[in-house]
Amino acid sequence: MARLLRALWGFPLGEALLRAVRSRAGGGGSAAGHGDTGSLTKHELPLTKSEWQKKLTPEQFYVTREKGTEPPFSGVYLNNKESGMYHCVCCDSPLFSSEKKYCSGTGWPAFSEAHGTSGSDERDSGILRRVDTSLGLTRTEVVCKQCEAHLGHVFPDGPGPSGQRFCINSVALKFKPRKH
Numbered sequence: 001m002a003r004l005l006r007a008l009w010g011f012p013l014g015e016a017l018l019r020a021v022r023s024r025a026g027g028g029g030s031a032a033g034h035g036d037t038g039s040l041t042k043h044e045l046p047l048t049k050s051e052w053q054k055k056l057t058p059e060q061f062y063v064t065r066e067k068g069t070e071p072p073f074s075g076v077y078l079n080n081k082e083s084g085m086y087h088c089v090c091c092d093s094p095l096f097s098s099e100k101k102y103c104s105g106t107g108w109p110a111f112s113e114a115h116g117t118s119g120s121d122e123r124d125s126g127i128l129r130r131v132d133t134s135l136g137l138t139r140t141e142v143v144c145k146q147c148e149a150h151l152g153h154v155f156p157d158g159p160g161p162s163g164q165r166f167c168i169n170s171v172a173l174k175f176k177p178r179k180h
Contacts, residue, residue: 064149072107075170
């Protein structure tokens with residue numbers, strides 16, 4: 001059912017269907033998700049395209065919901081050196097620790113592993129990997145596990161021991177400094 005609802009996500013009829021299902025499920029009717037800065041849970045229905053557009057800035061929507069990319073060297077977190085956690089801008093899920101951030105010189109924030117990763121096991125992380133052939137070559141897309149926001153890509157040219165470079169759009173992230 002969730003897959004069908006996601007497939008209908010971007011269509012006007014699909015948005016109406018999602019609102020109807022949400023209101024029958026006690027999801028709060030048309031006000032659900034509007035202006036809400038809290039996290040989505042895995043049990044909530046995905047927001048409609050118009051709901052995401054109301055919740056996010058145009059640049060955040062373009063990158064996270066339409067799989068866009070911010071211009072290189074333009075992101076607010078590229079040179080951030082504060083200690084803390086990077087969360088998903090869409091659902092607030094913790095994604096990357098500042099302890100795993102490094103300067104890759106590529107123009108986007110880079111991380112050597114996702115938060116919650118144990119060795120090569122990403123089951124407890126907040127990300128999923130997907131095959132991306134959108135530019136005529138095969139890359140690995142990184143999305144938020146909780147809300148499926150596009151975050152960026154991962155490449156096999158990072159530092160040891162993982163050898164990974166998670167190249168993540170700043171606009172897809174929300175940084176929360178570590179409390180002292």
